[in-house]
Amino acid sequence: MPELPEVETVVNDLRDAGLVGRRVVKARVHWPRMIATSSAKQFSRAMEGQQFAELSRRAKYIVASLSNGQGLLIHLRMTGNLRFRDSGTPRDPHEHVVLLLDDDRELRYRDPRKFGRWYLLDDVQEKLGGLGPEPLAPGFTADRLRRIISGRRGILKPLLLNQAFIAGLGNIYVDEALWDAGLHPQRSAESLSDDDVGALYRAIRKVLRRGVRSLGASLGKAQTNFYSVGGRRGRAQDGFKVFRRTGEPCPRCKTPIERTVIAQRGTHLCPVCQVADVGKLAPPQAGWRA
Ligand SMILES: [Zn+2]
Numbered sequence: 001m002p003e004l005p006e007v008e009t010v011v012n013d014l015r016d017a018g019l020v021g022r023r024v025v026k027a028r029v030h031w032p033r034m035i036a037t038s039s040a041k042q043f044s045r046a047m048e049g050q051q052f053a054e055l056s057r058r059a060k061y062i063v064a065s066l067s068n069g070q071g072l073l074i075h076l077r078m079t080g081n082l083r084f085r086d087s088g089t090p091r092d093p094h095e096h097v098v099l100l101l102d103d104d105r106e107l108r109y110r111d112p113r114k115f116g117r118w119y120l121l122d123d124v125q126e127k128l129g130g131l132g133p134e135p136l137a138p139g140f141t142a143d144r145l146r147r148i149i150s151g152r153r154g155i156l157k158p159l160l161l162n163q164a165f166i167a168g169l170g171n172i173y174v175d176e177a178l179w180d181a182g183l184h185p186q187r188s189a190e191s192l193s194d195d196d197v198g199a200l201y202r203a204i205r206k207v208l209r210r211g212v213r214s215l216g217a218s219l220g221k222a223q224t225n226f227y228s229v230g231g232r233r234g235r236a237q238d239g240f241k242v243f244r245r246t247g248e249p250c251p252r253c254k255t256p257i258e259r260t261v262i263a264q265r266g267t268h269l270c271p272v273c274q275v276a277d278v279g280k281l282a283p284p285q286a287g288w289r290a
Contacts, residue, residue, distance in 0.1 A: 001077060001078050002076045002216070002226050003168060003170035003171075003172055003211070004059070004060065004135070004168030004170075004211070005173070005208055005211025005212045005215075005236060006216035006228070006234065007057050007060050007062060007076065008057050008212050008216075009215045009228045009234060010228050010229060011056060011057045013229035013230065013232070014055055014082065014229055015055050017229055017230070018103075019101075019107065020053070020054060020055055021051065021052065022051065022101040022105075023049065023052075023067075023101065023102040024048055024051075024052075024099050024100070025102055026044075026048060026100040027044040027097070027098070027099050028097070028100075029043060029044060029097050030091070030095070030096050034111070034114065034116065034117060034118055035097075035118050035120070036117040036118065037119045037120050037121060043120055046070070047099065050070070051067035052065075052067075053065045053067050058124075058134070058167065059128070059132075059163055059167035060076070060163075060168060060170070061073045061074065061075050061127070061128065062076070063124060070121060070122055071120075071121050071122075071124035072118065072121075073118070073124060074116070075116055075117050075118075076116050077111075077116045077117065078113045078115045078116075078224070079111050079112050079113040079115070079116070079224045080109065080111040080115075080116030081110045082109055082229050083107075083108050083110060083230060084105045084108070084229070084230070085105065085106045085108055086105060087104050087106050091108075094110045094112045094223075095108045095109065095110045096109055097118060112223060112224050113224065130164055131163055132148070132162070132164050132165045133166060133167060134167050134168065135166055135167070135169070135204050135205060135208055136168075136208055136209065141201075142197065142198050145197055145200065145201045145204075148165065148166070149189055149192065152189040153189060154188065154189060154282055155186055155187070155188065155189070155282040156183065156184075156186070156188070156192070156282075157178065157185035157262050157263055157265070158263035159189050160178075160204075161174055161263075161265070166204075168208070171265050172217060173204075173211060175242055175243045176240060176242060176243055177203040177204045177206075177207045177208075178200075178203070179242045179250075179268075179269060179270060179273065180207060181196070181200045181202070181203035182273050182274055183199070183274060184269065184274045184276040184280075185262050185267050185274070186281045186282055187280055187281060187282065188280060189282075191280035191281075214234055214238070215228060215234040215235060216234030217234050217235075217240070218233035218235075219244060242268040242269060242270060243268050244268065245257045245268060246258065246259040246268060250270035250272065252273050255270055255271060257270055258270075
């Protein structure tokens with residue numbers, strides 16, 4: 001699933017491809033459930049004539065500001081992908097939303113698993129207002145992380161996956177950040193020392209920055225893997241230390257990386273670098289509070 005670095009890459013690529021300033025001539029929706037905020041027909045009518053005024057990212061959402069003041073949010077979920085095609089190019093059966101632009105290109109949304117969603121909103125805060133801080137924003141400091149983590153209970157990994165706690169992290173970059181910080185994913189949030197949170201802060205920023213620089217992660221070669229605009233693959237997977245490296249030696253201590261399941265998510269860790277006192281581990285069945 002695309003996480004912060006992958007969505008950031010898509011937004012940069014859409015901008016580089018000249019989407020800002022383009023006007024939508026015609027909008028066609030081939031899978032109505034993809035539009036979360038209205039009927040497909042209402043969506044198409046509302047989009048026609050709109051110009052893309054600005055593009056940005058918030059958490060794992062692509063955010064497009066439109067010339068009429070509305071906001072278009074796209075969440076790629078598992079297998080969503082955007083591409084440009086010349087108008088008239090035959091439609092791939094997995095392309096579910098097609099926007100014909102005023103330069104005769106079509107912006108096409110392809111999504112084999114169909115979990116992605118489009119939201120057309122008068123006020124995007126309706127969807128974005130409840131999200132946690134952006135970990136790469138200048139205002140996100142180690143002290144800020146200490147403040148939001150203090151008083152939290154339960155298992156560390158699902159807390160970091162919770163978008164209302166911190167925005168943009170998913171299974172990949174949480175596993176990488178916890179390895180980098182030397183923290184066991186089953187640690188209880190309340191057992192973290194100030195130094196632990198400092199290490200976690202630096203690790204989160206490091207793995208996300210590296211992910212953005214590498215243009216995201218494209219694992220495997222299947223059509224359902226992450227590709228940015230135009231089918232470009234990312235390279236972040238080449239630098240992963242633990243994610244999907246089960247059995248390979250830990251880059252720090254050479255112990256084979258292990259895979260386990262924590263909070264229903266496949267989790268990769270080094271059993272030596274990320275060891276924790278039993279007293280600091282949350283019980284496996286412990287929940288977490290949002
Ligand atoms: Zn290790």
